[in-house]
Amino acid sequence: MELLKLFIRAAFVDNMVFTFFFGMCSYLAVSKTVKTAFGLGLAVIFVLVVTVPVNYLLENYILKDGALAWLGDEYADVDLSFLSFIMFIAVIASIVQLVEMLVEKFSPALYGALGIFLPLIAVNCAILGGSLFMQQKNFPSIGHATVYGFGSGFGWFIAIVLLAAIREKIKYSHVPAPLRGVGMAFILTGLMGLAFLGFLGFNI
């Protein structure tokens, strides 16, 4: 039950796109058609589910203040947390590479769908953002971290598919010329963000 609450909170209330603007660059660039948006959304879920738990282990067993205590008493007061940015991004970049190779080997169909998006994801702020928030939230177990990763990925997925659907339709409307393209996408995201603010009232 607690995990379900965490999922809903991560996906809707603290939506990555509308509340924190994470991953906006690819969000705006890849949302022109529903099909590609769907592919990128899936890839983001996938990578978040893998990287957040891995970084959780890294944070709790290596980086955090006193995390090295399992090595012996003389390491108990080592605090490596200033290294977390560089470690997280290295983990993310290498996992993305690894995932890309694995997917290519075992599921060529999925690779065809996700392939071009996977390298892009290493520099998507939603991924690093997921890990940094995980670090701030101090989850009690790796299960919580995984659910959090899945929830935030799912929220991002919903957001990009919704925007792509609207942008496909809006091509046929009369948008003022200077606003065409990016400008309109900004306004749409703003309005969708206002709608998503309704979830703030959820007391979970």
Added chain:
Amino acid sequence: MSETKEPLFSKKNKKLISDPLNLNNPVTIQVLGICSALAVTVQMDNAIVMSIAVLFVLVMGNLIVSLMRNLIPSKIKIIVQLVIVAALVIIVDQVLKAFVYDVSKSLSVFVGLIITNCIIMGRLEAFALGNKPWASILDGVGNGLGYGLILVVVAFFKELFGSGKLLGFEIFGNSVEQTGLYAIGYEDNGLMLLPPSSLILVALYIWIQKKRTPSLIDDH
């Protein structure tokens, strides 16, 4: 190396700085680095500190990558760039924590997210990898200023209309004691403090900018 000596601020070099401010603005035209541009703009001081941080990382990153451009094997260039940027961001983070702790607290994860700011990766990839150090520094300054410009403009309107203040000074009077404009019934627009309003402000900026320079309009 048969270069003709060109002055430090030749026409071409000046263009490197002025272009990103308007015609090729990294935020509104190239649509890069939006995440942080929108999220840290509730108050002017956050926006200014963030712009300086990005400017620093961009200039230093451009310089370092440009100096190393012939040494980096192209297969691992993304990882090398990420490591350089991450190291610079760690410096920025530690400095912010040491000197402006409050701002660093309210910027929270967004300092770390400078690593994945697309402007930085974009400029390293598109410019610094193929140009000389001095030009790369100028390019970094230009794009950093272009980014900062949007941040400060958005933060100006958000803080002014959202809480009636600029950099913490009360412009419209005190809303609790009902002085100044508040005495005659003016109220702050709470919507301005919420995240979606920065999206709409940037959209309005794009609208005005493209209206003034029609060559920027894209037709699709």
